[in-house]
Amino acid sequence: xxxxxxxxxxxxxxxxxxxxxxxxxxxxxxxxxxxxxxxxxxxxxxxxxxxxxxxxxxxxxxxxxxxxxxxxxxxxxxxxxxxxxxxxxxxxxxxxxxxxxxxxx
Amino acid sequence: xxxxxxxxxxxxxxxxxxxxxxxxxxxxxxxxxxxxxxxxxxxxxxxxxxxxxxxxxxxxxxxxxxxxxxxxxxxxxxxxxxxxxxxxxxxxxxxxxxxxxxxxxxxxxxxxxxxxxxxx
Numbered sequence: 675x676x677x678x679x680x681x682x683x684x685x686x687x688x689x690x691x692x693x694x695x696x697x698x699x700x701x702x703x704x705x706x707x708x709x710x711x712x713x714x715x716x717x718x719x720x721x722x723x724x725x726x727x728x729x730x731x732x733x734x735x736x737x738x739x740x741x742x743x744x745x746x747x748x749x750x751x752x753x754x755x756x757x758x759x760x761x762x763x764x765x766x767x768x769x770x771x772x773x774x775x776x777x778x779x
Numbered sequence: 780x781x782x783x784x785x786x787x788x789x790x791x792x793x794x795x796x797x798x799x800x801x802x803x804x805x806x807x808x809x810x811x812x813x814x815x816x817x818x819x820x821x822x823x824x825x826x827x828x829x830x831x832x833x834x835x836x837x838x839x840x841x842x843x844x845x846x847x848x849x850x851x852x853x854x855x856x857x858x859x860x861x862x863x864x865x866x867x868x869x870x871x872x873x874x875x876x877x878x879x880x881x882x883x884x885x886x887x888x889x890x891x892x893x894x895x896x897x898x899x
Contacts, residue, residue, distance in 0.1 A: 705883045709824075716873055716889035717824065723881035760824055764883040767837065768814075770824040 675699055675763050677771035685779040692748040694774045696761035701741045705764040708737055708746045711773075712757045720759075721746065751776070781806035783874050783890035791897045797861040801874030801890060808832055808855050812877035812884055815848060815859045817870040818892075825870075829877060830857065864897045871895075 676699040704724040709717035719728040721737035761771040787799035814829035828838035850857040875886040
């Protein structure tokens with residue numbers, strides 16, 4: 675299963691809303707997660723099962739979607755949210771999307 | 780809180796075998812799935828394979844012919860062997876824990892990663 679993330683780069687200012695997309699080549703139902711990765715760090719789980727926030731993740735992060743189209747929304751960007759975000763499917767083995775970099779405009 | 784730490788050689792020559800160990804502390808290796816994931820410099824994440832503490836394994840089909848993941852429950856460690864490496868295997872290698880959340884398993888804990896460079 676191929677996951678395609680868009681856009682590749684998102685240039686926004688702190689306080690703005692970020693909308694990231696992940697499209698699967700076939701339905702993965704809701705078996706999709708989102709991870710955040712900062713430079714030099716391991717990824718961190720944000721969202722699992724498409725819309726459930728992981729422990730300790732702020733409410734400004736939300737996930738939605740099912741089937742082949744998924745969205746990660748950051749309602750109001752904080753300075754620490756500028757990072758790369760990956761989606762991951764867990765229906766059939768495991769694959770990651772190519773990532774979306776959220777950078778400061 | 781569980782912690783994971785990768786260890787192993789940082790530099791290999793082409794055709795050699797990559798061998799890494801992940802040491803788990805603060806929790807038992809039993810009862811969980813454990814994975815290896817890699818990330819070439821400046822690129823995205825690639826899952827290598829996972830195993831259950833009983834020894835059953837599943838590998839990424841693209842790497843299956845070269846990969847072996849094994850476990851030593853007495854030391855709370857698991858290992859990755861990748862043979863016949865090339866420059867394309869240069870990457871940061873992460874170990875991660877897979878836990879059941881909701882309907883599926885997801886990575887809730889990761890090691891800090893270790894850079895392995897393949898160069899002649």
